[in-house]
Amino acid sequence: MIKLNNVNKIYRTKTVETLALNSINLDVKEGEFLSVMGPSGCGKSTLLNIMGLIDEPSEGSVSIGGYSIDSYNGKALAKFRNEHLGFIFQSFHLINDLSVIDNVELPLLYRKISAKARRQLAEEALTKVGLKNRMKHFPSQLSGGQKQRVAIARAIVGKPNIILADEPTGNLDSVMGNEIMDILLGLNQEEKTTIVMVTHDELMAKKTNRLVRLFDGSQVV
Numbered sequence: 001m002i003k004l005n006n007v008n009k010i011y012r013t014k015t016v017e018t019l020a021l022n023s024i025n026l027d028v029k030e031g032e033f034l035s036v037m038g039p040s041g042c043g044k045s046t047l048l049n050i051m052g053l054i055d056e057p058s059e060g061s062v063s064i065g066g067y068s069i070d071s072y073n074g075k076a077l078a079k080f081r082n083e084h085l086g087f088i089f090q091s092f093h094l095i096n097d098l099s100v101i102d103n104v105e106l107p108l109l110y111r112k113i114s115a116k117a118r119r120q121l122a123e124e125a126l127t128k129v130g131l132k133n134r135m136k137h138f139p140s141q142l143s144g145g146q147k148q149r150v151a152i153a154r155a156i157v158g159k160p161n162i163i164l165a166d167e168p169t170g171n172l173d174s175v176m177g178n179e180i181m182d183i184l185l186g187l188n189q190e191e192k193t194t195i196v197m198v199t200h201d202e203l204m205a206k207k208t209n210r211l212v213r214l215f216d217g218s219q220v221v
């Protein structure tokens with residue numbers, strides 16, 4: 001589903017060069033739930049951003065669902081990302097001026113669907129994460145766990161085949177963290193969504209199909 005071939009990522013600033021990823025070869029199978037662990041700065045977010053076509057490798061290649069991604073600009077890529085990938089971030093990234101339902105509808109604005117259909121899909125996604133009763137709330141009126149559930153609803157509203165989650169439980173206590181984890185496990189098992197999740201939590205990682213460990217940009221397990 002996601003294939004990385006000899007991926008290197010080098011960040012260059014005026015004074016330093018950082019090898020953020022070093023010869024990564026990774027094949028994430030369709031329907032797999034993969035977790036990624038490793039110390040701060042080892043390249044986890046960089047890896048996820050490259051898988052999510054937010055960032056491009058300095059060397060090596062990426063293919064997703066059999067499509068090789070060789071050009072990182074243009075509308076075609078934005079469309080591809082919008083249709084196939086859902087993102088969840090540690091700090092939620094919700095838009096504070098928009099209600100919960102409007103936040104969830106956002107990814108659908110780039111598609112040719114009627115307003116009514118958008119609303120219906122957003123309601124369905126919010127129902128899945130148990131937040132239909134908070135549709136009209138604004139992000140500032142929600143708890144951390146609820147915000148993260150809205151972010152999950154936004155990630156799944158377009159029915160992506162891949163979800164990329166960067167420490168989705170990092171800012172939550174263990175009860176809320178487990179709730180989020182259960183939602184992700186449900187998506188993986190019931191909808192067969194392929195998931196790649198960065199986590200610092202060994203217990204969360206144990207619940208997934210496979211664990212990849214990074215150290216200084218290299219894959220160690």
Ligand SMILES: Nc1ncnc2c1ncn2[C@@H]1O[C@H](COP(=O)(O)OP(=O)(O)OP(=O)(O)O)[C@@H](O)[C@H]1O
Pocket residue numbers: 011012013018019020038039040041042043044045046047
């Ligand atoms: N835009 C950038 N410019 C220069 N260096 C960067 C940039 N982004 C990341 N880096 C460097 O690349 C390395 C990997 O960063 P990355 O964000 O992938 O780490 P991480 O494993 O996600 O860490 P954390 O657990 O703290 O989120 C780090 O050493 C970081 O300083």
Ligand SMILES: [Mg+2]
Pocket residue numbers: 044045046166
């Ligand atoms: Mg990170």
